[in-house]
Amino acid sequence: EGYDRITGTPGSGRSAQESLGLLEAEQVPFEPRTTLHPRLLAPGDLERMAEVAGGSRSSAWIIQPFRPQGCRDPHLLEQSPSVLSSAHAEALALARRRHPHTSIHVRGDGASAPLPACSFRRSA
Secondary structure (H helix, E strand, O other): OOHHHHHOOOOHHHHHHHHHHHHHHOOOOOOOEEEEOOOOOOHHHHHHHHHHHHOOOOOEEEEEEOOOOOOOOHHHHHOOOOOOOHHHHHHHHHHHHHOOOOEEEEEOOOOOOOOOOOOOEEEO
């Protein structure tokens, strides 16, 4: 429900939902990805997104880090996360337990610090 707020584009959430529906209906393989920035996505947002990812035909959900290159929003640049917060890690661990058939991967850029211990996989 926060898609329009995050993208700043009215109707973009509806378009994303329609695209997901088309992929599901046509049985097209896909891999949902989420770019994580704590100013934009709270742990509860990840929990709700996991419900969508867990209910989809995809067997994986990729969480990728925010990268500041090209970002023009000074508020996002003030708090550029290089590490997954413990609250976000807990939300993803909970999602992993609730949706064991969905592999939740957190991608890093190699420069990020280790993630807090939790029961989800990290991929390169």
